[in-house]
Amino acid sequence: MRPIAEFPAADAAKISTVFTDIDDTLTSDGTLPAAAYAALENLRNAGINVAAITGRPAGWCDMIARFWPVSGVVGENGAFYFAYDSSLRKMRRAYFADDATRTANKAKLDHIRTRILAEVPGAAISADQPYREADLAVDFCEDVPPLDQNAINRIKQIFEQEGAVAKVSSIHVNGWYGDYDKLTMSRRLTKEVLGFDMDAEKHSIVFCGDSPNDAPMFGFFPNSCGVANVLDFQGQMEATPRWIARQKGGAGFVEIANMLLAAKL
Template sequence: MNPLAQLPLEKARSVRVILTDIDDTITSEGMLTASAYAALENLQCAGFLVIPVTGRPAGWCDHIARMWPVDAIVGENGAFYFRYDRERKKMHQHFWAKPEELKGNRAKLDAIEKDVLSSVPGSALASDQAYRVADLAIDFCEDVPALPESEVDRIVSIFERHGAQAKVSSIHVNGWFGDYNKLSMAKTLLAEVFGLSWEQAKECVIYAGDSPNDEPMFEAFPLSVGVANIHAFEHRLKHKPAYIAKGHSGDGFAELAELLLSARQR
């Protein structure tokens, strides 16, 4: 991981699209700071496409697509994308699974929930679970005392034993049924909505993240950035971001925004 300040000017100038995680990448200690929100707004006002790619639930993503300065959002680790057309006042939604699949998967996830909560003391259902449509989120440090890493791994193993995918974020273990992740839905969104082929995307997209569930994005995009707090998860990553910011969380994201805006002005 090279310091973000070493990102070559010509590469910074090639960026047209910012894909970014939210929790502990844009937010800091669970809060959306003024500087991080201003960074989002400044990027969009400068003509960049700004697209959060998050593990957060559909209910949150509807709000973010409508009210944040973003052009679309991928949610629940790739289960869907939402795009709000402000001119027509219409929300466009695309889901990976059909409604009947979602219903069947929910029954299987309910069984996993019972297994995890009875097997891993101290774990809890994520407080935002009621707003989810496609996955199960188990809290290991957001609203509960932080669990040791061995217990986080135990939660992952329970998901996998039931045949589900599982990814670790900075606060939750998210699990789901379906052959998708953040990357697959981001590719779909970029192609269907913004007309970017995968070859084009690799040349003009930069991704920012902070945790193991961002690993498919770090691997796929030549331009990828970790905020400084990714050091806590470095030992869990086979594929690390190409660059790393000095700042933690939202400060690191603001640092990236400032670099991109400065490169465009120069």
């Protein structure tokens, strides 16, 4: 990981799209700073596509797609994307799995929920679970006293014992059934909403993130960026960002955005 200050200006000038995680990438201490939100708007006004790529639930993503200065949102770690067309006043929703499959998966996730709550003291189901459509989010530090690494590993292990995929973020362990992640649905959003081939033009995209569930994105994009708190997960990620901001959370995102905006002048 190299300092964001060393990001070549010529490469920064070619960036057409910014994908960003939300929790602890745009946010700081659980809130969205005005400066981070303004950075999203400044990027869009500069002609740069912006999309949020998050583990947060469908209910939140509907609001974000409607009201934030973004072209779309990938939610629940790749279960779907939402994109709002303000001229048509229409929300576009694309899911990895159909309704019947999501319903069947929910029954299996309910069993996992029971196991985790029984076997991992202190774990809780995320407060945003009622707004989810495809996954189960287990809280290990957002609204509960922080669990130790062994407990977090045990939550992930239970998901995997039941044949589910499990990813660790900075606040939750998310589990689901289906061969998808943030990267696979970002590829679909890029093609269907932004209108270009993500694989062919990956050098023109910056992804910003902070935690292990961002590893597929870090590994794919040559210009992936981490906010400083990504260092908290050293040794726990399959791939790390190429570039790293000096600051954590929202302030780190602003640092990255300002670097890109300066290159457009």
